[in-house]
Amino acid sequence: MSAAGEQLGGRAILDPALAPPFPVAALAVLRDPQLRKNVAHAIDVIQGKRARLVAEKPDWQALRAAASWIKDEALRNLGLYLEEFEARCTAAGGVVHWAADAAEARRIILDLLREEKASEVIKIKTMTSAEIQLNPFLEAAGIGVYETDLAEIILQLGEGEPSHIVVPALHVNRSQVREIFARRMGIRDLPDDPQALTAAARQYLRGKFLRVPTAISGANFLIAETGSVAVVESEGNGRMCLTLPRTLITLAGIEKVLPRFQDLEVMLQVLARSATGERMNPYTSLWSGVTAGDGPERFHVVLLDNGRTGILARERERQTLRCIRCAACMNACPVYRQTGGHAYGSVYPGPIGAILTPQLEQLRHSQSLPYASSLCGACFEVCPVKINIPEVLIDLRAQVTDRQRRRAGRFFDPLYLGLRAANLIFARAWLFHGAQWMGRMGLRLFTRKDGWIHALPGVGGKWTETRDLRGLPQQTFHEWWAARKTGTEGTREQGNKRAEAK
Amino acid sequence: MSASFSREVVLDRIRRATPGAAASGAALAEAYGAQPQNYIRCGAMSAGERVELMMQRLREYDAEVVECAAEELARTIATQLAASGRWRFVAPPGLPSEWLAAGFDWRIDEGLTAAEIEGAEGVVTAAFCGVADSGTIVLHHSASEGRRVLTLLPDWHLCILRASQVVETLPEYFSRCAAREQGSGVRDQESGNEGTREQGNEKMGTEGRWTREERTKRLPSLVTWISGPSATADIEMTRIKGVHGPRFLHVILVKD
Structure with missing residues (x-):
């Protein structure tokens, strides 16, 4: 068999x-x-x-x-x-x-x-x-x-x-x-x-x-x-x-x-x-x-x-209940096509299952399902009652993340530490500019001649394991904008040329 | 938990989840005025084209379709029955007696048991409406259309549809239901209730719509929409005719 x-x-x-x-x-x-x-x-x-x-x-x-x-x-x-x-x-x-x-x-x-x-x-x-x-x-x-x-x-x-x-x-x-x-x-x-x-x-x-x-x-x-x-x-x-x-x-x-x-x-x-x-x-x-x-x-x-x-009580998720169980979303889904239905661990598989099951379970179970999607939107396109499944998926991902973040053990998790640091930096212009400068200097060490980063050490290596990262440009948009206002046409053209070269 | 307790629990949860809900049934009718209805409600085909499309769609479902003039109907029925090679038939009680062709074993359904109906080789009925767009036959199970089980157990179903019963789109069928201008295939108790119809006219709203109360009374309580013979595609998406319902659907379209 x-x-x-x-x-x-x-x-x-x-x-x-x-x-x-x-x-x-x-x-x-x-x-x-x-x-x-x-x-x-x-x-x-x-x-x-x-x-x-x-x-x-x-x-x-x-x-x-x-x-x-x-x-x-x-x-x-x-x-x-x-x-x-x-x-x-x-x-x-x-x-x-x-x-x-x-x-x-x-x-x-x-x-x-x-x-x-x-x-x-x-x-x-x-x-x-x-x-x-x-x-x-x-x-x-x-x-x-x-x-x-x-x-x-x-x-x-x-x-x-x-x-x-x-x-x-x-x-x-x-x-x-x-x-x-x-x-x-x-x-x-x-x-x-x-x-x-x-x-x-x-x-x-x-x-x-x-x-x-x-x-x-x-x-x-x-x-x-x-x-x-x-x-x-x-x-x-x-x-x-x-x-x-x-x-x-x-x-x-x-x-x-x-x-x-x-x-x-x-x-x-x-x-x-x-x-x-x-x-x-x-x-x-x-x-x-x-x-x-x-x-x-x-x-x-x-x-x-x-x-x-x-589900009815939540404004954005309420649309889940429009579902008439036609299954057009799973037929259109590139993920379902590869995995079939059993992987979803629920009688409701596919994109609709990925939003319906976690909600019926009040997110006590099935927390991996909102991630079982590439958010390509094919399900939304075919849905006869226009359920915006990607929108609900993203919302559920946020809820899953919020729950995980609240757990005490997660406080010193490198991911959450990093995100908290990012939160701090993105909220202050001077810190942001400083971080940009440091990032540019730091990444220059790993940027090859073709302008791409092929391998990073440490946590960053997780990203470059499966894909390349483009090196940071020599000038940020803000710098270019400031130079354009005070400087000459030449600067802009140089900027354009640089963009084309990449 | 007692039964009425859960009813209150669920309804209470719903009320709390829908703070914007209408306060009463009357407000619901208002809400319906806003419904977008810019889909195609009425078709644009001529009567001839409509019937042509209906026959084409039925044939795509592997139904057998023949056309005949009104005066040839009884003869056409007899020919169809003979060609089927069957002779034990059941018929609903309201079927016109001239449709019951001679030379066949007829059982009229005046309370036949399921086993007796199962024993028949075929069934002949009228219909309420035909929808050309999807090749759908609609039964309201009046005296000439038969109880639901009558068109289910026999393996062969001959349905008589008049050209004037064929509409082009599904919404046109629903308009006919509400208006009930069209009786069933043959006159029977379903179309005969003049009193109700006149009361209904008085109660029609200003936009020409029935009031909710009145619509409810007039709408059919049993409907079967049939689109081709029983079928399945559960094994490797291969369409197989005839799982449990009739395997053979024959339609006579009567030009009237």
């Missing part, structure tokens, strides 16, 4: 409290060419399709602006919209529960399942349930949990972890899927073409859909004005779970609410194009409470906070 397969069996750690820092976790992936190939292939395909479909939309930027405005409005008045959703959903026959944290959400769901005397439950892919680690909790309580999304079945049967929020098993290739299905479904002579593998999954689940009377879903959108829930999917497993069981439990983050039904005219246009590179995903379902004779008789919604209100 390849290293990717081992990782599938060996369980990547996606609990932020236990996961190793990003650079450590990433190293294992970088040494696994098969895994990198699988990831690169999958995101190349989605990226290409997305780019073609976005290019054909002349109003794409207007749609992004509208989508981002709608989510902002929902967040601005989140309390009112949630209360409206609750009232309408209840009037339509649904029951709304509120969970302050993951533990409470798990307990509410388990209590509901116990009331139903459910020994089994079928599930639609939901990242929020992965966030609260629902499956292991229910299994420990003796409830059989069956994922029904093809990718989730691959991961559940292969005991793997999701590495992407839309195509969670993109790191697994067809021969690995064949091996897992053959072993766990007990099928001999299973070929490895996707058609046959998909048919095997259909066969495996058909009976469960018709038999298991309780389902758990996530939500893509909650509609305040109608009390409806919308789920966006491709395979039809969602529709099965939403219509066949007697009881449906939907787990949704509080940020999923949209003010109006009509807001979907924007959201549905941007979501499928961004997520899978389709004009529209095959199936989107919307329902309101319970409908006599059509679908479940009992419907529960669990509204989950779990750190979201903490």
